[in-house]
Amino acid sequence: MDAYLRPESVEAALEALASGSYTVLAGGTDLYPAHTGRPLDGSVLDISGIPALRGIAEEDGRYRIGALTTWSDIVRADLAPCFRGLQLAAREVGGVQIQNAASVAGNLCNASPAADGVPPLLTLDAEVETGSVRGRSTIPLAEFIVGNRSTVLKADELVTAVLVPKPRWRAGAAFSKLGARKYLVISIAMAAAVIEWDEGGRVAAARVAVGACSPVARRLPELEAALAGRRAGDAAAAFEPRHLAPLSPIGDVRGSAAYRLDAVAALVRRTLNAVEIP
16 A cells, blocks of 8 residues: 545545545445455545535435445434335345445445445435535436446546435335345345325336346336336336346356346336335
8 A cells, every 4th residue: 555545524535636546445345355365556545534424414405415324324314215225225235334334425436236225326316426626516326337346436536425306206115135145145136116106196206226137227217107107006017027128137156147137027026016105
């Protein structure tokens, strides 16, 4: 390791990123395992000591989730029903020790196809807020992660928050995951959904996303359109296998591509059935 910095403010962190090349360290739950048996190369910018980057708040018709907010923070927070899927996913991010350290932004920046937090955040229409000495900007999560372990984040930029708009209608959510065993497992497939209901109890808007079945988690727009106008309890009937067309699963030691498609079809139906009108 060439240098180690631990700033106490966002401004100091951004100035450091502007002045040189750093590996950003937050919770470390992805970074440290990736370097098992070998030292960290280059310089490290440890942002874990910046309190302004942690916490959940409501502001201007949206929710702001600070970059350093942990998955345990998500689990314990008193959140609106539309966050139920994200809270269920938070319980699947490793064990409790990992959830206590791992950050929401770290899960996004690591950009694993099997990242548990990405599908539910996609269904929340989340945006990623980034900062640099050039200023702040936001980008839809669907455009932030562009491939396996790849994002559009520039070397001098830092993710500062995840922004979630408040639903227009009353909204419920759910999340389902399949792994090779019950606990502490990488996803074979997963599905998340947020459904907004109008005053008559029909689907006013729907967002469904699948993870671990393509290089990046994907929304299912044709299924979302087919759900419009459905009544509670009838949502899963809208699903058809053709709705999985955006997916491109691989085969690996955890499951074949065909198995993943079969599994995720069942998960999508299960997830849609689990969404409740709040």
